[in-house]
Amino acid sequence: MHTLAQLRAGELSGITRLDLSCGLTEFPPEIFNLADTLEVLNLSGNALSSLPDDLHRLTRMRVLFCSDNQFTELPECIGQCAALTMIGFRANRIVNVPGAALPPLLRWLILTDNCIETLPSELGERPLLQKFMLSGNRLQTLPPSLSNCHRLELLRIAANQFTELPQWLLTLPSLTWLAYAGNPLETEADAAALEATPLIDWSALRLEERLGEGASGVISRAIWQRADHSSQAVAVKIYKGEMTSDGSPLHEMNACITAGLHPNLIRVEGRISGHPDGQQGLVMQLIDPSYRNLAALPSLASCSRDVYTEDCRFTTDVALRIARGIASAAEHLHQQGITHGDLYGHNIMLNDQGDCLLGDFGGASFHATEDTLETRALQRIEVRAFGILLEELLVRIDSGLSDELRGGLEGLVQRCCQPDVLARPGFNEVVAVLQKL
Known part of the structure; x- marks a missing residue:
């Protein structure tokens, strides 16, 4: 992570990526001094609500991240950035997405966890659009013009308010990875499978080292002390509450349980009960370290x-x-x-x-x-x-x-x-x- 002091002192001249997260409320004008080389600008984790109208002066900028800020509208100035292909505005307060805010070479757009109710028809005029992340908004429909985006491969619309999937969406020739959980249209998880999953009390688990952390939760190695006094090494996944780019972590947990047993799926041993902070979690098969x-x-x-x-x-x-x-x-x-x-x-x-x-x-x-x-x-x-x-x-x-x-x-x-x-x-x-x- 870079500092504002470094930027103002001219110490970052010639860099291609700038990462600034220091409580910014305004766009530092010194960033324009990097215009000849800057390709990736990451201003996530600040308190920004606007960007300068002349942002297009960053002529080499291909990637812009402004997640975890205070934007209520996707800034129109972004649309004037001729080289920009990837935009990330996750976890803001965005309600409005103007068509003018979409740059011509747009390929990857992340608007997860905002307050968006409608999208502009101009999306259909961005033929390079390949990844589009919209989970955790208030959408009920997608603009029909999106059917023109024949290169669209990944679409995340989980945790919105869709009551049906548009028929044209299911005919897109390149659509490959689609997530729509947590909408009214979705078939419910198998309640019988969820109820039949054994409950494993938190007190029966002794957590050891952390094995990994993803967007939806933290996985740790643990020893499970069974009721018959035998013990088993397992993996424990504690789910986070935040919205991820895919959707709600609790929907993920339900899918893991409903999936059932298969030799090429990670086996679920049970659901955690009695967590001291009330968190949800699963006890799962511990994967051999040779994997x-x-x-x-x-x-x-x-x-x-x-x-x-x-x-x-x-x-x-x-x-x-x-x-x-x-x-x-x-x-x-x-x-x-x-x-x-x-x-x-x-x-x-x-x-x-x-x-x-x-x-x-x-x-x-x-x-x-x-x-x-x-x-x-x-x-x-x-x-x-x-x-x-x-x-x-x-x-x-x-x-x-x-x-x-x-x-x-x-x-x-x-x-x-x-x-x-x-x-x-x-x-x-x-x-x-x-x-x-």
């Missing part, structure tokens, strides 16, 4: 694509084992009326043999289990996510791949990713094809 993440989160540059290490390579057998495991897990989820919503390499853990687990249900949503056109479309949107994952695995196979097998896998990728949503195969067919290959 690692398949990929890293998308970067600012890759936008909607995971980042793999340069030395990430697989044999054909390992790649097929991963693909079959994840396809089987997704088929199981769809049978339970759940779309994962975030089927990505960075949410998959695996070992050297290709044994894998699909985790992170933050983007999960419930849908009807009946075979309707809407259910079929929702499921086949997720099939596109699997097609992208399969392609990422395919290009990283370094041995044992025959021309015939390559052709079969490439053909499956094409079918999963074709623009006609309902023409894609369901996961039952994907699983069958992978078993035959």
Whole structure:
């Protein structure tokens, strides 16, 4: 994190990224001295409510973060920034989003956790739009013009006021990761599954080291002292209360429980009761330390694509084992009326043999289990996510791949990713094809 003193002293000349979080109430004009090089401007965590009208003087700025401030309107001056592709205004007080505030090269827009009721029709005139995060607002509809955004891949509209999904949304050719939990339209979680989940008293858990922290909660290793006096090493996830980019953490918890048992899903042992602060949590299977993440989160540059290490390579057998495991897990989820919503390499853990687990249900949503056109479309949107994952695995196979097998896998990728949503195969067919290959 940089300081205002450094900026005013001219010590930051030539930098490409500026991070300032120091209680700012006004935009420091000294930032313009960095215009020749500045590409990423992060002013999150301040008390700003406006930006200067001549912000476009930052001619090289590609990324602007102003989350956790006090904006009530997305500033129109942003729309004049010719090079700007990514905008983040999470957790402000935004009510109004003017069409003029949308820059022409807009690719990634984050407006999570605001007070937005309507969106401008000009969104449909931003053909490069690829990621759009709107969870935690007051939206009841999306502008129909958004149907023109044929590159839109990730859409988060969880925790709003939608009573139905627009039909055009389910036909978008590139839509891949959709989260809509916590809206009136959503099918309820299986109450019987929630009630049948064992309750584990907080006093029976002894927390050890922290294993990780994400947007929805903190995961720790723990020892669970059972009623029969036996003990078991487990993972404990304590959920946060704040809205995440995917939606409500408690919806994630319900999805984890409803998902049930599958060899490629992380097993839920029970729900926590009696937490001293009243927090919600789950006790889950402790993943063996030989498991690692398949990929890293998308970067600012890759936008909607995971980042793999340069030395990430697989044999054909390992790649097929991963693909079959994840396809089987997704088929199981769809049978339970759940779309994962975030089927990505960075949410998959695996070992050297290709044994894998699909985790992170933050983007999960419930849908009807009946075979309707809407259910079929929702499921086949997720099939596109699997097609992208399969392609990422395919290009990283370094041995044992025959021309015939390559052709079969490439053909499956094409079918999963074709623009006609309902023409894609369901996961039952994907699983069958992978078993035959």
